[in-house]
Amino acid sequence: MEAGAGTESPQISAENCFDILTRAKRDGAEGARRRALGFMSRHYLQVLRTPAVFGRLTAAERELILARRMEGTKVLAVAESSDASDRGGSRESSRPQSPQPPAPEDPEHRRVFCLHPDTRRWEVLTRLPEDVPAKGSGMCTMYNYLFVAGGIRAHGDGRSKASDRVFCYNPLTGLWSQVRPLSQPRCQLRLVSMDGHLYAIGGECLFTVERYDPRVDRWAPVAPLPRGSFAVAHEATSCGGELFVSGGSLFYRLLRYDSRRDEWEECPFNESRRRSTDMVAHRSLVYRFDVDRERAGVSVYKYNTAAKAWHGGASFPLENPRPFRCAVLGERIYCVNRSHTLQFEVREEREGFGPEVLPPPAEARGALVPFVLSLDRDE
Structure with a gap:
């Protein structure tokens, strides 16, 4: 506690x-x-x-x-992490692979940075505790806490093992703590918050989904992903009280989870057959970002959850684009990787990539997982 x-x-x-x-x-x-x-x-x-x-x-x-x-100052933050397998932007097979032993982690590169709203410079906010697997874990925020679940850890005998531990960081006290472990160990899961609950979705060779209720500090199973959907390398977000999952090897599919009926259903197919790099929600829209190395750019598609229809969106030319992860702050989606941070405006009167490209945190390592936290007003 x-x-x-x-x-x-x-x-x-x-x-x-x-x-x-x-x-x-x-x-x-x-x-x-x-x-x-x-x-x-x-x-x-x-x-x-x-x-x-x-x-x-x-x-x-x-x-x-x-x-x-x-309340307080809302900031963009990123955690140094890494996935247990390459999240390339090309249309590569995502057939489940046996977890490989993770490389030894440098304790100096387990940092969490935040972007100062005034100076627009990255500052170290905290570090992931040594017990937190930085590889293959799921991260998200809820109630202004950062949660880190699952992942893969190396053991003394040289073998690696998926973790069931769940940690949370409180930015108002600067302290890390643990909550109830997952019902089963997971690596490469997606962790999503919705309606005051956490959802741990899938993972390496897993179709199961479980939900965390913070009021009783307990995980419980919910309807699993449909068979034949996404074993690994999926994206997930919540929008309007529903979960949406896409990715894996079936790039055009989008699944919707209704928590009231505890059921998954198929949404209309997306026209893109490329592997998306991330998916986030803003208002009633789900935004999907695809990295296209052949055409040297980033493509955006959006799914209207009310009209249940896909629409083509903006594109951004980018030489040798690399996969990134996204976070929504206000009327802007930040697309973050170790090379740069793109800014995608989602205002009603204007939608598209802005010209300003922010630099990444200096000497950042691994994949960068972005999220939004509110810092104490007195800080």
Whole structure:
């Protein structure tokens, strides 16, 4: 369980924060009330899975501590990682392969960077703990925490093994902690957050999917991916309360998961037969990015989840393009790899790649996984 931050008053803890809040409300002590709610916001996961605290808060107080947690300066962040197999942009076979022993990891290159919103320079935010596999793991954010699940680790006998461990980073305290392990070890999974839950999707030779409920700190199986769909190298995102999965060796397919019915169904095919590099959602649209080395550029397709139709999008000329990963911040999709960061505008009045190409973090290693975090307003 995550320890308290050093900046918090020593008199407040997860065990007494609700009592402090109750006394503050009774006595009209506004300062103590704000301090108790602030502690709950900074340690939201711990409070969420403590019925004696979260279950006794009013609906307004629950909304307040979550809203406060999500406030602050939103920044683009990237984690140094690597996939267990090449994610090339060409139309290569993605037939499942036996996991290969990962190369020894350099502890100096397990960093998480954030892009300073004013200076537009990359700064080190934290480092992945040594126990976190940096190869083949899934990463995403939920409730302003960074979660890292699964991956592949080398053992002393020279063999590698998929991991079931799940770690989370709290940017408001600067601390890492662990949550309940996955139901089964996974490598090359996709980790997606939706409606207050995490979904661990597929992995090396796996079609199974499981869902994490942070209120009870538990993973539970949901409907697996349809047989014959995507064993590895898939992309996944959430949009409008539904999961969408694509990629693998069947590049044109898009699957939709309805959590209410616990069912997967086929969406209309995409015209591109190339392997996509990533897929993200903005409003009711799912954006798919394809790297085309033959035509030296990046192509964008978008799927309208309301109209259930694909549309061709913008393209961007790029010499020798390399695969990248994407994150949405405001009205912009950032496309990040070790060479550059492209910016794709998704405003209603304008959609397309902007002219500014940001440099990557200096001396970054491996694949870069982007995401968005809100940093404390006082930082």
